[in-house]
Amino acid sequence: MEAALLFPPPWAPWAPPYSIALLAAQAKARGHRINVYDLNIDMYRHVSEEEQIYWNDAYVNKWDSEEAVATMFEKHGNYIRKYAKRVASSRNAIIGISVSSASSLFAMEVARLIKHYDPGKYIVFGGPDCFRAEEFIGILQKSVADAICTGEGDVAWGELLDMFARAPEAIESVKGYVFRKGQDFVDTGDPDVIKDLDSLELPDYSFFKLKKYTIGGRACTMTSRGCINKCAYCSESPNFKFYRTRSAENIVSELRMLVDTFRSKKNPIPFVNFSDSLINGNIRVLEDLCERIIDSGLDIRWGGMALLRKEMTPQLLKLMKKAGFVEVMWGLESGSQRVLDLMQKKRFSIALAEEIISNAFDLGIDQYVNFIVGFPGETESMFLETAGFVVRHAHKFQKIGLPIMEIRRNSKVYDCPDDFSIQDPTAQLDWVTNDGVNTFALRKERRDYLSLLVESRLFDQGRY
Incomplete structure (x- = not known):
């Protein structure tokens, strides 16, 4: 059958969305015809240069913000309506729309327009904002969507398309969704957790026009799901159930494909952003890779997020650097x-963190x-x-983020x-x-003080 995946703004405009390339590949392997609409990059290219800052x-x-989304529709309503039309x-029977906390309001308005032009289109929302620990059923209550996927959608998306093609009247039996049924909802639980990540099809980038993206030769991948830590402020571990990783052989097969796809005369050495929660959850796989x-x-x-742990020895860092590893986002979170x-962060001490950070700095790895x-x-x-840690080590980092503590649903702080x-x-x-x-x-006062210490190295997330 024919179906579509739509990716709304805002998201980084520098590379095609990995999640959509992965979902498209799974459905394509099942024999479905998939159309991809990257509304994020299309909107970015449509607006003025002055407005492109809103993707930063x-x-x-x-x-x-409803007001901000309304303003966007006022200025670019004609373009968005034509896009939705x-x-x-x-001929897409089902349209899957990926939503995050930042994009959900915009996505809801686009879905409403699609339904306006064709009420028969079956719209499914998926992505992190649909997880039970996030907006969850509120997405259905606030939008015209027919269903949401409540977890990892790689297999669940294909199963939904299979059922819709075979017996659309039985679609509400597919596991991993909440379906709208009149004024009620039918909850079929969470999707099965994919234990063997190597069994997934590699992402398919043939759906994207790569020249549209702002940084040539740049791609994303994920080598694992979940996290081996259970920090009190974080919902990553409970959201993804348990930690899983792909084999080094499987990862390299994808890296070869990414090099072939994204390499050009202008960008002969592609950069791959590993979008995992952590790249070093399994040290053996990391070394093998x-x-x-x-x-x-x-x-x-390549680069990605990593834990500070005793296994990150100078020898391993040198091996990673030799393999092309050039930047890292450390999961430090405090200098105390x-x-x-209190955060229940395991596996490292401040002394060990200082040692690892200094070793990576000496190797010229951007941190x-x-x-x-x-x-x-x-x-x-x-x-x-x-503050003292920041003063001693700020020069070793390219950028430093200073998020104020928020309480996330499904975290230990929220649950206990x-x-x-x-x-x-x-009160998030x-x-x-x-x-x-x-x-x-x-907390705001303390953040302002640290901002003065960080100065130009501040990674401004625009929240405070």
Whole structure:
């Protein structure tokens, strides 16, 4: 059957969306004809240069506002309506739309337009904002979507298309979705967790016009799902159930494909962004990957997020650098050992973190880091320990993020607020401790102070 995948803004305009390339490949392998609409890059190319700043990290959260989305539709309504009409007039029986917290409001309006032009189109939302720990069923309640996928959609998407082609009246039996049924909803649970990631088809980039993207020779991949840590502030581990990784052989086969696809005379050495929660969850696979890249002569540059752990020795860092590893985002989050203990961060100490960061700096690896400001239990003296860490090591980082502590659903802080002396865990950003000391105003003040220390190295996420 014929179906479509639509990717709304905002998202990074520098490379095709990996998730859509992966979903398209799974459906294509099942014999379905897939059409891809990257509305994100099409909108980016449509707006003026002045408006393109809204795709930058410092502005991306502006999209999470009904007023901002309304303004975008006022200025570019004709273009968006024509786009929606083109999607609606196609032969696509099902249209899958990927949504994140920043893109969901815009996506809902586009879905409404598609339904306006063709009420018979079956619209399914998927992506992180549809997870049970995120917006979940609220997506259905606020939109015209017919269903949402509640977890990893690689297999569930193909199964939905199979059923729709074979017996559309039985579509509500497909596992992994919440379906709209009149005024009610039918919840079929979460999709089965894919244990063997090597069994997935490699992403298919034939659906994209690569010249549209802003940085040539740049691609994304994922080598694993989940995280081996269970930090108190994070929902990554519970959302993805358990940690899984692809084999080094499978990853290299994709890297070869990416080099062939993204290499050009202008960009002879592609850069691959590993979008995993962590690239070093399995050290054996990481070492095997590096050795295979070196032995094969594969000429790439790559980077990703990583844990600070004792296995990140100078020898391993040198091996990674030889294999083309050029940048890393460390999962540090605080410069205070006492705060790390409160966060339940394992596997490293501040002393070990300083050693690894210094070794990577000496090797010329570009480094990035976040410091979460105002974790519950962080005292003034603990905060000053982080400030001291920043003063000692800021020069070793390209950019430093300073997110204020937010309470995420499905995290330990959210599920066990009494353990962290939180009054109301549903107050995502404006939470207060039971003693009334740790408030948003205090956290903002501390962030402003760290911003002065970081100066031009600040990675501005535009949220505060």
